[in-house]
Amino acid sequence: MILFQVLLIVVMIAAAVFAVRARDLMNAVIACALVSLMASIIFFFLQAPDVAMAEAAIGAGLTTAIFIFAIHRTVRHEEDEKAD
Amino acid sequence: MRKLISLVVLLVIVTGIGVSLVVTPFGAEEAEWEPPSRRERVNFGRYYVHEGLEETGATNIVTSVVVGYRGLDTLGEVTVLFIAATGLAAVLHAAAKKPVGSDRKPASLVVFTGCRFLFPLILLFGTYVFVHGHLTPGGGFQGGAVVASAFLLVILGCRGRRLNEETLSLAESLSGLVFVVAGLIGLVVGGAFLLDFLPRGTPYLLFSAGIIPIIYIAIAFKVGSELGAIIDKLSGSPG
Amino acid sequence: MTFLYDYVHYAGCFALVLIGLYAVLVKTNLIKVIIGIGLIDTGVNLFLVTTGYIRAGTAPIFSEAAAQGETMVDPVPQALVLTAIVIGVSVLALALSLAIRLYRHYGTLDLRKIKELKW
Numbered sequence: 001m002i003l004f005q006v007l008l009i010v011v012m013i014a015a016a017v018f019a020v021r022a023r024d025l026m027n028a029v030i031a032c033a034l035v036s037l038m039a040s041i042i043f044f045f046l047q048a049p050d051v052a053m054a055e056a057a058i059g060a061g062l063t064t065a066i067f068i069f070a071i072h073r074t075v076r077h078e079e080d081e082k083a084d
Numbered sequence: 085m086r087k088l089i090s091l092v093v094l095l096v097i098v099t100g101i102g103v104s105l106v107v108t109p110f111g112a113e114e115a116e117w118e119p120p121s122r123r124e125r126v127n128f129g130r131y132y133v134h135e136g137l138e139e140t141g142a143t144n145i146v147t148s149v150v151v152g153y154r155g156l157d158t159l160g161e162v163t164v165l166f167i168a169a170t171g172l173a174a175v176l177h178a179a180a181k182k183p184v185g186s187d188r189k190p191a192s193l194v195v196f197t198g199c200r201f202l203f204p205l206i207l208l209f210g211t212y213v214f215v216h217g218h219l220t221p222g223g224g225f226q227g228g229a230v231v232a233s234a235f236l237l238v239i240l241g242c243r244g245r246r247l248n249e250e251t252l253s254l255a256e257s258l259s260g261l262v263f264v265v266a267g268l269i270g271l272v273v274g275g276a277f278l279l280d281f282l283p284r285g286t287p288y289l290l291f292s293a294g295i296i297p298i299i300y301i302a303i304a305f306k307v308g309s310e311l312g313a314i315i316d317k318l319s320g321s322p323g
Numbered sequence: 324m325t326f327l328y329d330y331v332h333y334a335g336c337f338a339l340v341l342i343g344l345y346a347v348l349v350k351t352n353l354i355k356v357i358i359g360i361g362l363i364d365t366g367v368n369l370f371l372v373t374t375g376y377i378r379a380g381t382a383p384i385f386s387e388a389a390a391q392g393e394t395m396v397d398p399v400p401q402a403l404v405l406t407a408i409v410i411g412v413s414v415l416a417l418a419l420s421l422a423i424r425l426y427r428h429y430g431t432l433d434l435r436k437i438k439e440l441k442w
Contacts, residue, residue: 086348086349087349090345090348090349093348094341094345094348097344105330105333105337110329110330110332110333110376128399129375129397129398129399130397133383133398136398143384143385143386144383144384145383145384145398146383146384146401146402149398149399149402150402150405150406157406158406161409164410164413165409165410165413168414168416169416171417171420172420175417175420175423175424176420176424221382221384223405225405225409287385311412314416317420318416318419318420
């Protein structure tokens with residue numbers, strides 16, 4: 001059972017790294033939703049069902065929706081990084 | 085230059101965290117339980133677990149901590165949520181734009197019918213979650229978030245159907261008022277704000293645990309209507 | 324294997340906080356910075372719930388079928404994190420509304436072009 005939690009944590013960190021490095025902001029937001037989903041499952045394994053329910057409903061659902069609405073009203077792609 | 089300084093800052097933080105990680109245990113063993121009169125320091129986690137059922141009557145210990153023992157912190161959280169929703173409405177007031185999706189093809193008939201069919205079912209499930217908050221895992225915050233997800237489904241799937249903003253703000257204000265009035269009644273009756281003045285009842289029943297179900301239902305209405313209003317404002321309200 | 328059991332949850336939380344902190348410090352797109360704030364929130368909530376875990380404990384909910392004398396995990400961090408998750412989403416919503424206003428005013432979300440904001 002601990003190996004399964006290690007796998008979840010590895011997937012969560014990989015999704016977080018992808019969210020920071022993605023150029024298309026939609027991809028970054030979907031990776032953020034994946035981080036919240038993995039965190040919700042880890043909450044369940046830490047014997048916290050209330051927190052798992054709240055994180056799944058709010059983190060993986062509503063946060064993604066408000067990010068997508070905000071991206072629709074602003075830019076879609078990140079600008080290129082120039083040396084400063 | 086900026087990247088170099090940022091990486092140095094991160095390196096210092098990582099070193100500090102690594103040093104402290106060596107002395108932090110994970111999953112400590114639970115010691116023997118002693119009544120508080122025989123010790124100087126109370127471990128509140130064990131106190132709430134062992135005495136929570138008799139003192140509040142709720143079988144969900146997290147609910148009795150959130151609403152019963154730490155009810156004032158929940159009142160502060162509700163205030164922060166209210167301030168954030170008000171600030172968002174004030175900032176986006178002048179940014180009136182066409183609603184999301186009004187300039188492209190509307191949703192097909194299958195999606196439209198499915199959303200209309202699913203909306204009352206999701207509302208029913210959210211109501212079940214927050215009404216049974218003191219018996220099973222769940223409560224006001226989770227149920228309110230599920231209700232807000234139902235509103236999100238209506239905004240995304242149904243063609244041109246918007247939420248009624250006056251009803252949302254009325255529900256939000258009334259539920260906040262119910263929370264504060266319940267605390268003030270406790271102050272008048274017993275002498276302490278948010279005192280439990282209803283009878284405890286027998287555990288595992290729906291009508292038990294004093295004023296905890298009433299406060300949690302008020303919190304669910306407030307959180308659901310506020311998150312629904314936030315989503316409605318962000319997706320572009322007309323006018 | 325017990326080495327993994329002791330430290331992997333804490334290491335995961337701290338890695339998440341560090342990745343979010345890197346996004347806040349280095350990235351120049353405002354929405355990337357807000358994504359970093361959201362990652363820091365998730366990491367800190369995970370850390371708080373992890374400190375309350377007791378080995379071989381169950382969820383702090385009584386039921387008629389279970390025996391009354393079981394070891395339960397600490398319920399206080401779970402109550403705190405429940406509040407913190409809702410506050411986190413409200414802070415993100417307010418930050419995104421400010422980003423939308425900035426975009427309407429400046430025409431861009433690049434922090435190097437919005438004057439005197441990035442060092």
